[in-house]
Amino acid sequence: MYSQVKSKNTDPISNSIKTSLEQILQTPYPGRLSLYEKSPDLEISIEEFEIFALDRLKVLKEVELAYIRGPTTEQIQKRIIEVSTKYLPLSGRKHKPINVLVSERRKDYVSHFILRLSFSRTEELRSWFVKQESNLFKARFMNFDKEDQELLFTAANMDLRSISESEAKELDAKTGGYCGVDNFYEVDFEKALDLVYKRKVVLIAGKAYVPRSEITSLLVEEYRTRLNDSTIVCGRALPRLEGDDRLLPVLQNMSAQYAVTEYQSSGAAGEINHTDIDKLSKYFPPCMLNLHTKLRENSHLRHGGRMQYGLFIKGIGLKLPEALTFWRQAFSKTVSEDKFNKEYAYNIRHSFGLEGKRQNYTPFSCSKIISSNPPSTGDYHGCPFKHFAPNRLNQYLGAVCESGGAGSDMETGRKISEIVQLAKQNHYQVACTRFLELQISNRLNAKSNNSKGAMSGIPNNDLISGNAESSIVVEGISHPNSYFDLNFGNGKIIPKDQKQKVQV
Ligand code: SF4
Structure with missing residues (x-):
């Protein structure tokens, strides 16, 4: 997957600022945000490997800090978007030419997999990684427009269907005006058990009708579950890297510096008895x-x-x-x-x-x-x-x-x-x-x-x-x-x- 060869820029160059949907759909990164399901198959220099990983690590550490500092959801969201835009930008297709979009998405995609490799070694590292990645995913998703969100739903293959206006009216009538119109998605109820448990969905004939306001939690939960499973699989494959003296030290170094929670004694009270x-x-x-x-x-x-x-x-x-x-x-x-x-x-x-x-x-x-x-x-x-x-x-x-x-x-x-x-x-x-x-x-x-x-x-x-x-x-x-x-x-x-x- 990786070698010490300098990466070649094979990205298509476009002079137009705006990228059409057709253009971006033909690239390896059709969605602005990814569920990171397929490991990348490309060449990357060792320098890029390290820079990508360090930048993502900076973002994940800030995500952790944002949740610690809080206190409001809006402030947390703002901090995460600021830091991810700085180190791992993911621009919308209407604002950047295609070569920039591809380059940003490539960095985001590859950096995720490098850290996944680095953080799959122990349960503690896995749990930290999955938590911060899920929170980053959630903040970005909430910040995206409807087109980017719909693309992600399609990629997630969650059998989630946006209901039509007429269906929405029917649903509204069945629930005695509870649902309003056009704000619900239909999904098999097994996929929304958490929301069923919290009584946040309407259940009719084996289908759960999920309000748009709850769709983020459904998707983030799905992402968290898939990522958790993937890190376990990745952890089992890690022994194959034993003896690789180029990548292993970098990977170990990444996971060693993750914790903002690592305490460096300041000896505030001096030596005490x-x-x-x-x-x-x-x-x-x-x-x-x-x-x-x-x-x-x-x-x-x-x-x-x-x-x-x-x-x-x-x-x-x-x-x-x-x-x-x-x-x-x-x-x-x-x-x-x-x-x-x-x-x-x-x-x-x-x-x-x-x-x-x-x-x-x-x-x-x-x-x-x-x-x-x-x-x-x-x-x-x-x-x-x-x-x-x-x-x-x-x-x-x-x-x-x-x-x-x-x-x-x-x-x-x-x-x-x-x-x-x-x-x-x-x-x-x-x-x-x-x-x-x-x-x-x-x-x-x-x-x-x-x-x-x-x-x-x-x-x-x-x-x-x-x-x-x-x-x-x-x-x-x-x-x-x-x-x-x-x-x-x-x-x-x-x-x-x-x-x-x-x-x-
Ligand atoms: S573990 Fe101790 S220091 Fe940390 S949040 Fe709880 S009370 Fe505070």
Whole structure:
């Protein structure tokens, strides 16, 4: 499929700006957007191979960030379209000559397959790739005109039929005026099970009549399913690439740099010891504060909690000897010294890379915590925005604000209700980001009201961040340790040369 030969430009050249439908239908890329079903059979230089892949990776990482930052569908859509237009443009046929269209579509098509190859290696990589690709597909589809959308439906071969005006009137009559006219598509009901389950379609004689507003979700679901299956097949074929020293390093490098969620320790609090943890816990994200509180209450945490919390405090700067002391003392009421050394110390050393595979484990990202096994009774790992019921989340966030010295005024209560709403709509990281902003704003406002900062609970490092501000905006949270860093620096990452001034 690929070689180191420079690609030859065999694209037809047209002097006209506008491309006719007939012209584009005769090219290898008739549709503006593709379902990427057939792997490309063409020659491409290794340089192009790398550039295409890197550009697509930039887009997919921005897609992930757009969903983390949110908060509205319109803003997410706008960001995705901006970045995809910059790196992977897909112009409409009425605006560009055919050679440009073919070149854009070729890049889009080929780059998809390169990353598919790169991201099929593990389940985690596959799941990330399928998620971002599906969201990119959805944003682009929604941005296209009707002709491009219809072409895609035809290519998707989903047996989806746009109903005629007379059929629409008939349907409208049968549903007592519920349907309106000309806005429905007919599809076998098995293809729309998700929409049937959500009661968003009209069912008549084995056919589902899908409103135009829901057609995007039908198509995106179909695309997601097909892509997921394809990546599994691709993953099985990957061992055939073993020994290819041109492509394999490039592919491995691509998938290694995917995660915007990969945390680079900033050591915001400098080097800390086990006695600092209680004092620092007021800057912890809700997930870690919950684990810390339960550890103190029960003098114990189960395996899932120990992993999530242990790697987090390692990430904020607790070195191995201090970590061993911290856990030994934390468990002292329930676990004897002997038992601790036999059953727990090994795992702590293991997480620092001193036992077993000697892998130096990194703290869990939000997406890993959110998508991992949910906590069962007696477990405290997980993400409160995902795993707490709305009432419990509301109470918990209120209690966190109160214990942070920010009080629980009506404005805080109202903002917490909005945050719980975001969590209910599955925008967990957006909700978490808003909560961080609320925590910082409340803390700075409380400090501002008490002008000399004599109020208890106000950290000295407020001085580093400058004046109090009534409202703080931070980047989307994708990692609990980033939450800590930003909370500790009042919305900013404290510069390295100022860290020694930070005292808790
Ligand atoms: S969104 Fe991330 S940082 Fe926030 S509570 Fe959930 S897992 Fe923790």
